[in-house]
Amino acid sequence: MRAGQLLRHGAEALLALCLMGMVxxxxxxxxxxxxxxxxxVVSEELSRLLFVWLVCISATLAFGEGKHLGFDLVTTxxxxxxxxxLRWLARGLMALALYYLIDGSWSQVRVGLDSRSPVMNLPLAVGAAGTLVMGACMAVLLVLQAWDDLRGKTDGEELP
Structure with a gap:
């Protein structure tokens, strides 16, 4: 099994655990x-935290599979x-957006290290880390997509 498939299955397992925990x-x-x-007492806070991570992991998986919403009326x-x-321009804009997402998330993680949640007493950085991990993973996937494009890999082939 390839490393990409192993990571994807691990992320899907985390999604299942988050969903099960929320339920x-x-x-x-x-x-x-x-x-x-x-x-x-912990139910609301824990389910909210699990939901944040569920959304972030799901968005990363959707990005890796090319299933995010996109406007491709012109590019197709x-x-x-x-x-x-146009494809490289779109990647550049995505990279810029991911830079701002990662930078802002990192700021929130640093601030959240000193703040605690009221019920579970967890650092608020745990929730903010979801978007940081999401942005970093999406940035890696964007680089892999660009690398595959440079190698001439067709769109129909799966990314690692």
């Missing part, structure tokens, strides 16, 4: 409140050198 937290809290008039109709130019 247990929310559904368990509903059952406890309905039948016994009590609940888990253009062939040859203009198509290559």
């Amino acid at each position: 247990v937290c929310v559904f368990g809290n509903v059952i406890l409140r309905y039948f016994w008039g009590t609940g888990w 109709r253009v062939k040859g050198a203009p198509s290559t130019l």
